[in-house]
Amino acid sequence: xxxxxxxEIWFITGSQHLYGEKVIExxxxxxxxxxxFLSDSESIPVDIIPKSVVASESxxxxxxxxxxxxxxxxxxxxxxxxxxxxxxxIRGLNSLNKPFVHFHTQYNRDxxxxxxxxxxxxxxxxxxxxxxxxxxxxxxGLKRKVVVGHWTNESVQTELGRWARAACALAGIQGAKxxxxxxxxxxxxxxxxxxxxxxxxxxxxxxxxxxxDLVEYVDAVSEEDIDALVTKYExxxxxxxxLQAGNEKHESLREAAAIELGLRAFLEEGNFNAFTTNFQxxxxxxxxxxxxxxxxxxxxxxxxxxxDWKSALLTRAMKIMGSGLEGGTSLMEHYTYHLTxxxxxxxxxxxLEVCESIADGTPCLEIHPxxxxxxxxxxxxxxxxxxxxxxxxxxxxxxxRFRIVANTVEVVEPDAELRELPVAxxxxxxxxxxxxxxxxxxxxxxxxHTGFSQSVSADHLRDFARMAGLEFLLIDEETDAAxxxxxxxxxxxxxxxxx
Ligand code: MN
Numbered sequence: 001x002x003x004x005x006x007x008e009i010w011f012i013t014g015s016q017h018l019y020g021e022k023v024i025e026x027x028x029x030x031x032x033x034x035x036x037f038l039s040d041s042e043s044i045p046v047d048i049i050p051k052s053v054v055a056s057e058s059x060x061x062x063x064x065x066x067x068x069x070x071x072x073x074x075x076x077x078x079x080x081x082x083x084x085x086x087x088x089x090i091r092g093l094n095s096l097n098k099p100f101v102h103f104h105t106q107y108n109r110d111x112x113x114x115x116x117x118x119x120x121x122x123x124x125x126x127x128x129x130x131x132x133x134x135x136x137x138x139x140x141g142l143k144r145k146v147v148v149g150h151w152t153n154e155s156v157q158t159e160l161g162r163w164a165r166a167a168c169a170l171a172g173i174q175g176a177k178x179x180x181x182x183x184x185x186x187x188x189x190x191x192x193x194x195x196x197x198x199x200x201x202x203x204x205x206x207x208x209x210x211x212x213d214l215v216e217y218v219d220a221v222s223e224e225d226i227d228a229l230v231t232k233y234e235x236x237x238x239x240x241x242x243l244q245a246g247n248e249k250h251e252s253l254r255e256a257a258a259i260e261l262g263l264r265a266f267l268e269e270g271n272f273n274a275f276t277t278n279f280q281x282x283x284x285x286x287x288x289x290x291x292x293x294x295x296x297x298x299x300x301x302x303x304x305x306x307x308d309w310k311s312a313l314l315t316r317a318m319k320i321m322g323s324g325l326e327g328g329t330s331l332m333e334h335y336t337y338h339l340t341x342x343x344x345x346x347x348x349x350x351x352l353e354v355c356e357s358i359a360d361g362t363p364c365l366e367i368h369p370x371x372x373x374x375x376x377x378x379x380x381x382x383x384x385x386x387x388x389x390x391x392x393x394x395x396x397x398x399x400x401r402f403r404i405v406a407n408t409v410e411v412v413e414p415d416a417e418l419r420e421l422p423v424a425x426x427x428x429x430x431x432x433x434x435x436x437x438x439x440x441x442x443x444x445x446x447x448x449h450t451g452f453s454q455s456v457s458a459d460h461l462r463d464f465a466r467m468a469g470l471e472f473l474l475i476d477e478e479t480d481a482a483x484x485x486x487x488x489x490x491x492x493x494x495x496x497x498x499x
Contacts, residue, residue, distance in 0.1 A: 182281025328357025
């Protein structure tokens with residue numbers, strides 16, 4: 001099942017020639033059966049392509065070079081069917097630049113207790129073949145996921161599917177282009193970062209543009225195209241009375257449509273995957289892009305406000321990871337708190353830019369003053385987020401490395417109707433409890449901006465961080481503030497030593 005066309009995962013099976021050609025042939029057939037089964041799995045969104053069994057150093061070298069050179073191949077699943085001596089793997093794995101899973105499975109699920117003989121033993125050697133591969137990759141210090149269990153297990157398919165999604169996200173941001181309109185919000189620290197490090201780590205490019213570059217596209221939008229988009233707004237959303245045709249703020253809705261069309265044309269023409277705006281840099285635009293950003297995010301663009309290109313990159317990666325799964329992904333900000341003891345909650349939102357993919361029900365288009373930035377009142381989609389589990393993740397630049405801080409949270413209903421709130425929001429209770437979560441988040445330097453998702457899990461993010469070479473710090477129901485503080489110290493030491 002492929003939701004990610006033009007991507008594939010290669011299934012590589014290790015063996016050696018010691019056993020004779022008949023065994024290799026059996027291994028080959030088993031590998032094909034397993035790869036086909038996994039490829040058909042509902043849990044794995046990418047096709048899994050069996051490659052011929054590798055049984056020598058030159059076979060391994062060869063398949064690694066082909067994987068490196070393939071645009072379609074986003075990663076390898078490597079399985080030791082029999083015993084494949086580790087030294088044969090070193091040269092090939094040293095050169096491999098795609099992520100891989102060490103898949104520790106065995107063709108036969110059950111031991112044939114009554115009939116087991118030496119032939120069975122020799123063709124089902126993963127138990128020790130996998131250990132040889134484990135030693136070799138550990139000795140080499142290679143980052144990889146290890147998945148253990150019979151290939152038909154539901155849990156195995158789920159793990160491989162998660163990893164596949166993370167690999168798609170990594171492949172998707174390599175070469176990604178982020179448009180940054182204006183610069184960073186003045187004097188803000190956490191939204192800054194080293195763009196050269198990002199190029200080295202993620203392969204993405206962050207390119208700055210003046211607002212004039214965007215305004216040209218907005219000005220070029222035709223009245224007919226605005227009419228068509230406004231019609232679409234009228235059928236897709238509820239419209240607040242002032243925005244309806246003939247009423248006093250209808251022109252602002254048309255202006256919002258022009259901004260969306262101009263921004264979309266700019267991003268499409270430049271093949272951008274993500275973008276940032278900054279309310280301090282709006283010269284030539286009549287209003288801060290709100291609805292436009294919300295709708296572009298819903299179409300899969302990554303976004304960061306106030307010049308926050310790291311959040312744009314992270315939301316883009318999370319949108320790829322969660323593609324086709326239930327629940328959406330949005331830029332989010334820890335905005336304000338409910339601090340009644342024992343009932344603490346975070347109200348997450350942004351000035352305008354929350355993605356409608358997380359909306360519970362049909363959003364309402366509204367217009368309100370922004371009270372910041374000094375422009376016309378911007379149009380925005382307003383909605384609540386459905387209760388359920390979610391994750392918040394923040395990508396921060398620690399100077400010598402990038403770090404992801406993630407926190408699992410439970411989205412809850414507001415205590416009362418938010419009648420006056422002029423923006424979309426999500427309300428959550430963080431795991432394991434408010435004090436521990438917030439203390440740990442702050443201690444880890446997690447930002448106010450996050451990628452928030454009801455489709456992506458902490459496990460997806462962990463796989464992504466591992467393969468992208470990021471530090472990963474998770475705050476979840478197991479977290480204890482004192483242990484987390486210690487983990488931060490160890491992690492700091494590890495990253496300094498591993499430089
Ligand atoms: Mn912000």
